[in-house]
Each structure stands twice: as structure tokens, then as C-alpha cells.
Amino acid sequence: MPRAHGNRLISRHLKKEPQNLEDIKKIEIDTNISEDVLNIANGVFSPLKGFLCYNDLENVVKEKRLESDTPWTIPILLDTDKKDLNEGETVHLFNEENGVRALLEIDEIYTYDKKNLSQEIYGTLDEKHPGVANIYKMKQNLIGGKISLIDYKTREFDDYNLSPKETRYLFKEKGWKDIVAFQTRNPPHMGHEYVQKTALTFVDGIFINPIIGKKKTGDFTDEVILKSYEALMKYYYLKERSVMSILRTSMKYAGPREAIHHAIMRKNYGCTHFIVGRDHAGVSNYYGPYDAHDIFSEFPDLGIIPVFFRSFSRCSKCGGVVNDKICPHGQEYHINFSGKKIREILRNGEIPPEDMMRKEVSEMILKFEKPFVE
Amino acid sequence: MEEKKEDKKFTTISIPSQLAEKIKKRIEGTGFHSLSSYVTYVLREVISGIENEEEEEAFSKEDEEKVKDRLRALGYLD
Numbered sequence: 001m002p003r004a005h006g007n008r009l010i011s012r013h014l015k016k017e018p019q020n021l022e023d024i025k026k027i028e029i030d031t032n033i034s035e036d037v038l039n040i041a042n043g044v045f046s047p048l049k050g051f052l053c054y055n056d057l058e059n060v061v062k063e064k065r066l067e068s069d070t071p072w073t074i075p076i077l078l079d080t081d082k083k084d085l086n087e088g089e090t091v092h093l094f095n096e097e098n099g100v101r102a103l104l105e106i107d108e109i110y111t112y113d114k115k116n117l118s119q120e121i122y123g124t125l126d127e128k129h130p131g132v133a134n135i136y137k138m139k140q141n142l143i144g145g146k147i148s149l150i151d152y153k154t155r156e157f158d159d160y161n162l163s164p165k166e167t168r169y170l171f172k173e174k175g176w177k178d179i180v181a182f183q184t185r186n187p188p189h190m191g192h193e194y195v196q197k198t199a200l201t202f203v204d205g206i207f208i209n210p211i212i213g214k215k216k217t218g219d220f221t222d223e224v225i226l227k228s229y230e231a232l233m234k235y236y237y238l239k240e241r242s243v244m245s246i247l248r249t250s251m252k253y254a255g256p257r258e259a260i261h262h263a264i265m266r267k268n269y270g271c272t273h274f275i276v277g278r279d280h281a282g283v284s285n286y287y288g289p290y291d292a293h294d295i296f297s298e299f300p301d302l303g304i305i306p307v308f309f310r311s312f313s314r315c316s317k318c319g320g321v322v323n324d325k326i327c328p329h330g331q332e333y334h335i336n337f338s339g340k341k342i343r344e345i346l347r348n349g350e351i352p353p354e355d356m357m358r359k360e361v362s363e364m365i366l367k368f369e370k371p372f373v374e
Numbered sequence: 375m376e377e378k379k380e381d382k383k384f385t386t387i388s389i390p391s392q393l394a395e396k397i398k399k400r401i402e403g404t405g406f407h408s409l410s411s412y413v414t415y416v417l418r419e420v421i422s423g424i425e426n427e428e429e430e431e432a433f434s435k436e437d438e439e440k441v442k443d444r445l446r447a448l449g450y451l452d
Contacts, residue, residue, distance in 0.1 A: 067383075069418070159448050169433070169441045170450055243450065297405060300415055301422035 001171060001179075001270045002303050006047025006070045009164055009268065013041055014148045018103060026092045027082065027104070032250045034095035035213065036076050037102050039249060039265075041149035042163040046268045051078040053108045053144030061120045064257065064298065071264065071299045073257040075121065078104070081139040085109060099153030107145040114138070122254055124286055131252045157212060160226055162245040168270040170243060171205065178203035180273040180307060181266035184210045185251070187220055187228035187365055189357045191312050191337035193236065194321035199275055199307050200241060207271055208233075208244040211251060215373045218343075222246075224364075224371045231364040255280070255287035256295035260302070267304040275307045313337065314355055346371065389413070 004010070029037070039045045047070060052060065055067045057075050066072045085091065087109055093102045118125050118132040127133050162170070171179055180199045184192065200206045208229060212222045220228075229244055247265065252258050258281035263274040280292035296306045312323040313334040327334075337356065345352045351362045365371050397409055406412040433441075445451040 162445075162450070165433075165437070166441050166445060166450075169438070170445055173445075173451060300419035303422060 001168060001177065002267050002272055004043060004046040004164065004268050005264050005303065006066075006068070008047060009043040009168070010040065010046040010049055011043055011165070012049060012146070012148050014103070014150050017150060021092055024090060024092050025082075025085065026094060027080065027085075029078070029093050029095050029100070031095060031097050032214070033078060034093075034098055034100035035248050035250065036078075037093060037095075037100050037147055037149060038098075038152060040076070040147055041102070042165070044164055044247070044249075044265050044268055045076060046164070048072075048076055050104065050107075050146035051142070051144050052076055054110045054142075056144070057112065057142070061117060064260070071260065071302050073264075074252055074254060074261040075117070077138070078143045079139040080109075080141050080143055085143065093147070098155060099151065101150040101152070103148045103150065104143065105145045105147075106143055109141055109143055111140060112142055121252075121257060122286065126286075128284075129253065129286055130283060131254055134252075157222060157226065157246055160244065160246045161248065162269075164268045164270065167207065167243070167245065171207075171270045174205060174240065174243075176204035178273065179205050179207055179271045180275060181207045181209055181263075181269065181271040182275045183247075183262050183266070184208065184225070184229075185219070186339055187225055187357075187361060188232050189337050189339070189342055189352075189361075190314070190321060190355060193232065193358070194312060195275060195277070195309050198309075199273065203273060204241070206237075206242050207266070207269060208242065209247050209266065209269070210244070212246040212248050213250055217373055219373045220343075220365075220371055221368070221373055224368055227368075228361045228364050231360045232358055235360050236358065251281065253281060253283035253286075255282045256291040259292035259306075260295060260299065263296075263302060263304045263306060267302075271304060273305045273307050275309060277309050278311055311336075343372075387413075 036045070040048050040050060052075055057077070059065055059067045060072050060075050064071065064073045085106060087106055090103050090105050093104050094100065114135050115125055118135050122129050122131045124132060127136060180203045182196050182199070196206055196208070210225050210229065215221070226246070233242055233244060254261070259276050262281065266274050276292055276296070278289050279287060282292070290310070293306070293308045296302065310324050312321055313336045314320070315322045315327050315329050315333050316335070317329040317333040318327055342352050342357055346362065346365055349366065351359065351366070394409055397412055401409070401412045406415065442451065
């Protein structure tokens with residue numbers, strides 16, 4: 001099993017409620033930032049111990065590495081417009097929705113260039129890009145410093161939520177040495193199953209790790225994603241070779257940079273391999289279809305092996321799922337796995353063809369009165 | 375709270391010139407655009423190999439019991 005990124009799994013939990021909390025300044029943080037706080041505290045973002053300071057941010061933007069030279073591609077930032085904060089003081093971060101409360105030791109308060117950040121991280125200044133739009137909405141100052149988690153609320157799907165400490169222990173108990181991680185935001189169709197099982201053939205176990213959180217209208221709900229995977233795994237996966245748990249984090253749609261970030265998080269969970277598909281973490285046409293593959297060559301020291309998949313489809317001549325490396329037949333024999341098409345069929349209350357989606361998965365989705373985010 | 379100036383952090387190292395010439399030839403037509411970028415790549419690869427050989431820090435008994443209990447309660451472990 002690989003060591004955590006940066007060689008140490010971070011844990012930033014306070015053992016007891018700090019005294020004099022009423023005397024320190026409070027800063028309300030939004031739900032996305034509160035998820036970052038949890039991910040820092042639980043070691044998902046190891047080696048980060050808090051929000052980035054100026055030198056780390058500069059290095060991440062320009063070199064795709066922290067100041068320590070450790071690969072890191074997505075800035076984890078805390079923005080503020082509060083004027084009464086001082087470097088050196090400790091403040092109380094809180095979020096009502098998920099009950100996250102944490103202390104933040106302010107190391108630095110600094111400004112940043114939104115255009116430069118957008119261009120370097122997302123490769124564009126186009127405000128239609130959701131990541132760029134988010135940067136433009138951010139407040140003018142950034143706070144860097146270490147956090148310590150005080151508390152958080154119990155939430156829906158907690159039973160599916162394992163920390164890196166827990167997954168590492170679980171993989172060890174299962175006797176797995178080589179573990180491939182699969183990230184998803186959708187219920188599984190046959191193409192996903194093909195990719196997962198192809199990768200699993202060469203390792204000891206698969207870690208299916210859906211991203212749970214804020215979604216767009218028309219997306220499948222979190223519960224549908226989880227239940228449909230449970231249905232698939234129950235009937236078609238070996239229990240001793242597969243594990244599913246969720247990851248609560250927001251998608252940034254930063255394409256290649258985010259593929260590296262996703263790989264780092266899975267390394268922290270204890271995985272040795274990470275599946276990277278076509279246009280991983282992309283949106284519209286901002287990135288080339290295989291930019292998220294190419295970027296891995298910049299990181300010989302990443303510590304997790306990418307497993308690249310190009311396009312895959314069903315070939316009527318081969319009689320199964322194929323990819324462009326193994327099938328010699330023309331497009332006329334190929335049916336692509338279209339998430340959009342499968343969604344349309346399900347939206348009409350119908351079962352998609354079984355060569356597109358397992359019947360057990362489709363039936364599970366159709367049990368939900370409202371499988372889509374409204 | 376002014377925007378801070380960039381503070382580039384690089385250092386110079388010496389390698390034999392014959393080796394440098396060999397490397398320059400080797401990286402022609404590859405993705406490496408300079409001798410420095412190639413040397414940095416190789417050194418990072420070597421260092422990361424050494425770091426992975428080091429021992430992982432051990433779990434405390436108390437931590438281990440907590441983790442085991444939760445995994446059992448959730449059905450991840452029998």
C-alpha cells in the first residue's frame with residue numbers, strides 16, 4: 001500500500017472542545033469549504049494541514065506542486081472579505097448545514113489575481129466555465145493556515161463514508177496490496193462495468209468511490225447512484241474483491257489538473273492505481289479528450305499509477321464491450337454507451353436495453369419516484 | 375495585504391559536462407525541453423522510490439479498535 005501523499009496521513013481532529021470559543025472571532029464558511037475542512041482533517045487532502053498560504057498557492061499555480069515540491073494541482077482556498085482579521089490569530093470556522101466547526105490558525109492573509117488563477121488552473125478566462133465562474137464569485141482576500149476540526153453533524157450517507165484511515169485498515173484486512181480506484185458521478189452502465197472489471201483483473205481489489213455532493217438539475221440523485229451501485233455489486237461483483245465508499249467534495253471541472261487531484265485523494269485512501277477515462281473531470285470542450293492522460297507524465301513522483309482508458313463501446317461483431325485497442329471493426333458495428341440516452345430512456349420510465357445497463361441496476365433506479373435532481 | 379511578489383526557488387548543481395552532453399542528446403525530440411527539466415524528473419523519480427521504502431507509521435491500539443468496530447458495524451468487515 002502506498003504511503004499517504006507527502007508521506008504522512010494527516011489527522012486534524014481536536015480531542016475535546018476548546019475553551020473560550022465564545023471569545024474568538026467566528027467566520028461562516030459555505031458548504032463546499034466545510035467539505036474541504038473535513039477532507040483536510042480526515043487526511044483525504046494529505047499532506048495539507050489547512051488552507052494554502054501564498055507560497056504554496058504560487059507554486060501550485062505555476063509548478064503544479066506545493067512549496068515542498070510535492071505534486072498538488074488544485075488550490076484549496078479560503079476566501080474572505082472580513083476586514084478585522086489578523087495574521088497570528090485563531091478564528092472559529094462554522095457551517096450550519098453540516099455542523100462543521102473548526103479552529104483556523106491564520107498564518108497569512110493575502111490577495112490574488114483571479115484572472116491568473118483562472119487561466120492557470122482551468123486554462124481559460126471564460127466565465128461560462130463553472131470553475132472560472134466560481135473564482136470570479138470569490139471574495140478578494142485569501143486566508144492561509146492550519147485547521148483543527150472540533151465537530152460535525154451526522155448526515156445522510158454517513159454509513160457509506162469511510163475515512164482514509166478506515167479504507168487503509170480495510171484494504172489491509174482484506175489482504176489487498178494492489179488496489180484500483182474508480183471515481184464516478186453516475187449509476188453504472190455496462191461500459192463502466194467493463195472498465196472496472198478490466199482493471200480489477202490485474203489487481204487485488206477495486207475501490208469504487210462516487211463523488212457525493214452538489215449536483216446540477218437533471219443529474220441522478222446521490223441516493224440513486226449509491227443504490228444502483230449496490231445492486232450491481234450484489235449481483236455481479238465479488239464481495240471480497242470490491243468496496244464502495246463515498247467521497248464528499250465538489251467537482252471543479254479542471255480537467256487534467258483535477259485528474260491529478262483525484263488520483264492524489266485515492267492514493268490517500270490507500271489505492272495504488274487510479275482509472276482515468278476520456279475527458280476526465282472535463283466540461284464542454286475546454287480540454288482535449290486525453291489531456292487528463294498526458295498530464296500524468298509530468299509527475300514521476302505521484303505515487304499512484306494511472307490506468308488509462310480511451311473510448312469503449314459495444315461491438316455487435318465482437319459480441320461484447322470493446323475499446324479502440326482491441327476491436328478491428330468499423331463504427332457501423334459499434335454502439336456507444338451514451339449516459340444521455342440511458343437517462344432519456346429511464347426518464348420515460350422504461351428499462352434500457354440490457355447490453356447498455358444491467359436490469360438490476362435499471363430496476364433499482366426506476367424504483368425511485370424522483371431519480372433526478374430537480 | 376498586498377499581492378506578494380513571486381519568489382522563484384531554484385538552485386544550481388554541477389554535473390560532468392560529458393554527462394550533460396549525453397543527456398542533451400537523449401532528450402532530443404522528447405517532451406523534456408531542457409537538461410534541468412530532465413534531471414529534475416529523474417531525481418524526483420529516485421526520491422519518490424526511496425520515500426516509498428520507508429516504514430508507514432503504526433496505528434495506535436485505540437485507533438485500530440475504533441476503526442475495526444466501525445467497519446464491522448457498517449458491514450465492510452465480517
